[in-house]
Amino acid sequence: MSEILVVGSLAYDSIQTPSGKADHALGGSANYFSLAASLLAPVRVVGVVGEDYAAKDIELLKSRKVDTAGMSVVKGKTFHWEGSYEGDMNQAITKKTELNVFEHFNPMLPEHYRDSKFVFLANISPDLQLKVLSQCHNPLFVGMDTMNFWISSKLADLKAVLKKVDVVLINEGEAMMLTGAANGIEAAKKVTDMGPKAIVVKRGEYGFSMYTKEQGFFILPAFPIDHVIDPTGAGDTFAGGFFGHLASLGRAPTVADLKAACIRGSILASFTIQDFSVNALAKVNLAALETRTGQYHKVISI
């Protein structure tokens, strides 16, 4: 069992979906990631929030034994994202992004974070991802996520991060944008030419495809959910389950480990989308995860 360090956003989201809406609900990649990963391994979170951040939202992470020593509370308001899903539940439409305290975020790792063996650089500015990584002493396995905004505005920094990570977890559309590929299959192959040994392409309701230089493609569908309430955070939950599994093994991951990690991540993400914000994810326990994993194996069994 090893520790996971995650850096990412801690946010309040205002979200509208065909099922309704949530106003200033808990969100942010680091929250989804930590809640998912902490079911399987110890998590250390790095992030920044404003004075408006509710104590209960810090307590939620602490109740999962997440180390919050790297969370700083600073003057100002917490990062706020406003978005909606219309028709295509795989694609969020951003209406507003208020960086607030995130704008001047300068991540400094507490001393005891620096020997974390598993490091996940969630979807934040690539120069911040580099700053965090440079403070880590010899991590065993590093992953990252990114998004269209950074691909178009900070490509050089992003390419520098790609050279330093073992795995990228990224949305299919963003993988295509990053590589100029016409589909997610071509994109996956091209991403591994940019540095990482492995890429996991997140396909939303269609599941994931992983490509490793060592063994090629590993592709499976998502667990079938007939009523999707809010897809926000599904990708970050996937990454959390993925890293949680790898850290629980505590060794340099084999391809077989990465495959099992994908399934953990995918199943956990299927809970997240069943309610707004982190509501469903916060209620998941290991027993529920195991039960759904059993059901999933039936869905994909020949």
Next chain:
Amino acid sequence: MSEILVVGSLAYDSIQTPSGKADHALGGSANYFSLAASLLAPVRVVGVVGEDYAAKDIELLKSRKVDTAGMSVVKGKTFHWEGSYEGDMNQAITKKTELNVFEHFNPMLPEHYRDSKFVFLANISPDLQLKVLSQCHNPLFVGMDTMNFWISSKLADLKAVLKKVDVVLINEGEAMMLTGAANGIEAAKKVTDMGPKAIVVKRGEYGFSMYTKEQGFFILPAFPIDHVIDPTGAGDTFAGGFFGHLASLGRAPTVADLKAACIRGSILASFTIQDFSVNALAKVNLAALETRTGQYHKVISI
């Protein structure tokens, strides 16, 4: 081993994709279906073509031992479809549909076709599907496809066909349109309330999901293809491989048979999209199918 009867279009297609274009190339659901199914079981085709239909295109089916006694050549021009794919390779954009001889098609089955045990009603007008089915003596297993045009223009007839078939194979978008469901998972469940015991939702590059009342969902991805030339006919190829497998077994299909049939169909479809028209499919033999099936099992193996 049983015979399969298929009724559908025999057509010339003019197609533009990001890879190029094909003008008046062989197409039509019955052609794709027959070429795929005939690799695995004997096929009897019902359809109509005009005087412009090339003898070599009939010979192509005959070279696969497809029974063409039910193909009629009538005065006029062959059905012509013109379409394109732009960006989203899962969705064809229809530019022109010239029904031509198809407009007055009145399918009459040759006597020896009527005892066919496996019947597939490809994507044609539901009243023609009913006409064909009414001429069959006690088929063992019946399947159908349909499309948005019939859902909006002939829903009552379509619902009557749905009550008489064992399985529907349908695109995800059309399954949603037919049922009013918000996603393909909800749609699949709702379709089985309309009659069929099983539905196969074709998800394009993401594979398929099958839902049976008996065992719930069976979902798998498509074989990964990094360079898609022309997706036309992939769904009909899937149906052909699906029925070819079932007819090769020659018994009332179990759910396990349907699962194996989905994989046959899905793998065959992955060949079709690698070239324009039926070019790639016409070259596939059993050895190539087996090789790719082996590769596919590696892609989905945990």
